Amino acid sequence: MPSTTTLTTIGFDADDTLWHNERFFQLTEARFREMLADHAEGAVVSSRLLEAERRNLGHYGFGIKGFVLSMIETALDVTGDAASPAIMREILDAGREMLEHPVETLPEAEETLEALAGRYRLVLITKGDLFDQERKLAASGLGDFFDAVEIVSNKSAATYERIFARHGDGPTRAMMIGNSLKSDVLPALAAGCYGVHVPHDLIWAMEHAEAPADEPRFRRIERLGEVPGLIGGL
Structure with missing residues (x-):
């Protein structure tokens, strides 16, 4: 485990974070x-x-x-x-x-997961229809990088607290990465995690939210390939 951080567990959103949706x-x-x-x-x-x-x-x-x-x-x-x-x-x-529809992974998704796998516990945390999300994960070829997969009905602070307690060392030693401020970042921050926003060009109207600029555990990056460097700088 890197000595520069107490981070042990990293959660990734799926739709429009790892593949197009x-x-x-x-x-x-x-x-x-x-x-x-x-x-x-x-x-x-x-x-x-x-x-x-x-x-x-x-x-x-x-x-x-x-x-x-x-x-x-x-x-x-x-x-x-x-x-x-x-x-x-x-x-x-x-x-x-x-x-x-075929699953199209986003640039640097596989390379980023490969760089982090084995160094951290990786958890896929996605919401939506169970059957469809399982199909997309299987078709993406990314499933083997994850230590756990959680398909949930909604994402809240309680969701992240439960998942990172189950699969890691609690939310304060976890990071959540995703394209949605509303679903991936804000509730993760409320749970005590690091919240990393990776914007996607397209976002559903119901997922719009304002960035929490004053939150010390909030980070924004432009592409997934920046994640390993971001973690190293914590």
Whole structure:
């Protein structure tokens, strides 16, 4: 263990931290707007869809299946319950295609994990549909780098406290790395971890949050390849 830090455990987010994810949601949403172009402006469709997603998170959770159900609800809402069977079929087809899309890892993901594996306990911490997240991890080829995998329904300070107590030496000796300030960084900091933000070009509207500039354990980097150097400088 490096003598310059008491860090023993590192958590990584998955979607848009280790592999692309949001781009597929945005492409499908653009396709969804086209499906309903005869019924409403694209901006209206997107706004209604976001409202449906907000309402449904507590029922369906995060992930593609909940997104598809929210698209179906939005289609019925926008069309006054007159959405055609063809539109419903296209929504279902779009969701199935999302569940089958190839996994594209982000630059430096594999190299970064390889540099840290064996020196720290690595834990994948991701939220969403269990089946889909397991599929993506297997397809990514990154699974062997992790000492543990946690697929959770949501990310809170209590989530990180529990995970880093189970798989490490507690949150104060842990670091969480991810693209979402709201899910990966802020609750990890609240739990006592280091929180490292690696921004992605695309982010879901519901994941926006302000950076905690005055938090001493907060760090921001531009790419995953900076992680080993960041740790060495703690």
